[in-house]
Amino acid sequence: MRPLFIYGDPMPSKIILKNISQLILENHPLAPLTTWRIGGTAARLAAPADLEDVWKLMRLAQERGWPLFFLGRGSNVLIDDAGLPGLTLHLAKSLQNLTRHGDTLRAGAGVPLPRLAQAAVRLGFSGFEFLAGIPGTVGAAVRLNVGAEGQTLAGVLKRVWVATPQLQLLELTPPELGLGYRTSLLLNFPHWLVVEAEFNLAHPAGPEAIRDRMAALIAQRKTRQPANPRSCGSVFKNPPGGPAAGRLIEAAGFKGRRLGDAVVSRKHANFILNHGHATAAQVKALMADIQAKVWQTQGVALEREVVWLPEDLA
Ligand SMILES: Cc1cc2nc3c(=O)[nH]c(=O)nc-3n(C[C@H](O)[C@H](O)[C@H](O)COP(=O)(O)OP(=O)(O)OC[C@H]3O[C@@H](n4cnc5c(N)ncnc54)[C@H](O)[C@@H]3O)c2cc1C
Known part of the structure; x- marks a missing residue:
C-alpha cells in the first residue's frame, strides 16, 4: 500500500471555505437519497464535483472535527431516524468518469x-x-x-x-x-x-x-426478489456453508411479519420492505427479533449485511 500523493498545499482554510461553502447543504433530508426511503437529515451534505472537492471537504471536516460519512445510491444503508451529524459526502452524482x-x-x-x-x-x-x-x-x-x-x-x-x-x-x-x-x-x-x-x-x-x-x-x-423497490436488498449475510439467510428467516416464521410499516417480504424473507413510513427504529427492532428467533430455533447467528449509520462508523 503506497501513498501516491499527499494533499498538503498551503491553501489557507478561509479561501477553501469561500469556495466550498456553496457545496454544503445544511439539515438536508437523507431518506429520499436511499432506496429504503428511511432516515433523518444530514447536518451537512455535499456532493463533490471532483477529487479536488473531495480533498477540500475532507480537510474541512478534519479542521472542524466533523465526523465524515459517505453515501452512494443509499441501497445498502439504514440511516438512523436522528440523521447524521458532521458532514456527509453524497457521491451518487459525483465522480462519474x-x-x-x-x-x-x-x-x-x-x-x-x-x-x-x-x-x-x-x-x-x-x-x-x-x-x-x-x-x-x-x-x-x-x-x-x-x-x-x-x-x-x-x-x-x-x-x-x-x-x-x-x-x-x-x-x-x-x-x-x-x-x-x-x-x-x-x-x-x-x-x-x-x-x-x-x-x-x-x-x-x-x-x-x-x-x-x-x-x-x-x-x-x-422472479426471486420483491417488486417493491423500497428495500436495501439482503438485510443479512448468508451464513457460510449453511442454508441461505432467507431460508432461515422463513423457517423462523417471519414471512409477512410487520412492525409499523416495516414488513418482511413474503417473496424473499431476507428483504425488509418499507410499506409507507417505516422508521429506522422499526427496522432495527424487526432485525433484532429475527436474529433472536433464528438463533433460538436454528442455532445460527445472522450477521448484518446492511450498514447502520452512524453506528457502524462510531
Ligand atoms: C433491490 C436491491 C438489490 C440488491 N442486490 C444486491 C446483490 O445482488 N448483490 C449485492 O452484493 N448487493 C446487492 N444490493 C445491495 C447494494 O446495492 C450494494 O451493497 C451496493 O454496492 C451499495 O452501493 P450504494 O452506492 O448504494 O452504497 P450506499 O448504500 O450508499 O453505502 C453503503 C456503504 O458504502 C459506503 N460507501 C459509499 N460510497 C463509498 C465510497 N466511494 N468509498 C467508500 N465507502 C463508500 C457507505 O458509507 C456505506 O457504509 C441490493 C440492494 C437493493 C436495494
Whole structure:
C-alpha cells in the first residue's frame, strides 16, 4: 500500500471555505437519497464535483472535527431516524468518469453498477453482467465486494484508488484489499473513500450474447426478489456453508411479519420492505427479533449485511 500523493498545499482554510461553502447543504433530508426511503437529515451534505472537492471537504471536516460519512445510491444503508451529524459526502452524482484504457475500464466511485455493466457490453467484454441488477455505485461495491449469481466484483477488479482522511491517495490491488464474501479491508477503515476503480476487460464476447445473458439474469432476479423497490436488498449475510439467510428467516416464521410499516417480504424473507413510513427504529427492532428467533430455533447467528449509520462508523 503506497501513498501516491499527499494533499498538503498551503491553501489557507478561509479561501477553501469561500469556495466550498456553496457545496454544503445544511439539515438536508437523507431518506429520499436511499432506496429504503428511511432516515433523518444530514447536518451537512455535499456532493463533490471532483477529487479536488473531495480533498477540500475532507480537510474541512478534519479542521472542524466533523465526523465524515459517505453515501452512494443509499441501497445498502439504514440511516438512523436522528440523521447524521458532521458532514456527509453524497457521491451518487459525483465522480462519474468512465473511460477505457487499453484492456482496462476505469470508473469513478459514483458510477452506477448497471452503467458499468452496460459499458462493458458496448465494448464487447463479458464478466460484468451480474452487476446490471445491483442498484449501487462502484465505490460502495468495492467496499463490500458485491456479488450475485456466483460472481463477485473481485473477479473483474484490477485496482482501486482510495482517499484517506490524512489526505493521502492510496493505490490498492485486490490482494491488498482482502476481498471476501461481502467484506474487504475497507470495513476496517470506514473513513477511506474509494475514488476510482479499474477493471480488467479480459473476456471478449459478442454484445448480443452478453445482452441476452444480462437480460436472463435480470429476469431471474425478478422472479426471486420483491417488486417493491423500497428495500436495501439482503438485510443479512448468508451464513457460510449453511442454508441461505432467507431460508432461515422463513423457517423462523417471519414471512409477512410487520412492525409499523416495516414488513418482511413474503417473496424473499431476507428483504425488509418499507410499506409507507417505516422508521429506522422499526427496522432495527424487526432485525433484532429475527436474529433472536433464528438463533433460538436454528442455532445460527445472522450477521448484518446492511450498514447502520452512524453506528457502524462510531
Ligand atoms: C433491490 C436491491 C438489490 C440488491 N442486490 C444486491 C446483490 O445482488 N448483490 C449485492 O452484493 N448487493 C446487492 N444490493 C445491495 C447494494 O446495492 C450494494 O451493497 C451496493 O454496492 C451499495 O452501493 P450504494 O452506492 O448504494 O452504497 P450506499 O448504500 O450508499 O453505502 C453503503 C456503504 O458504502 C459506503 N460507501 C459509499 N460510497 C463509498 C465510497 N466511494 N468509498 C467508500 N465507502 C463508500 C457507505 O458509507 C456505506 O457504509 C441490493 C440492494 C437493493 C436495494
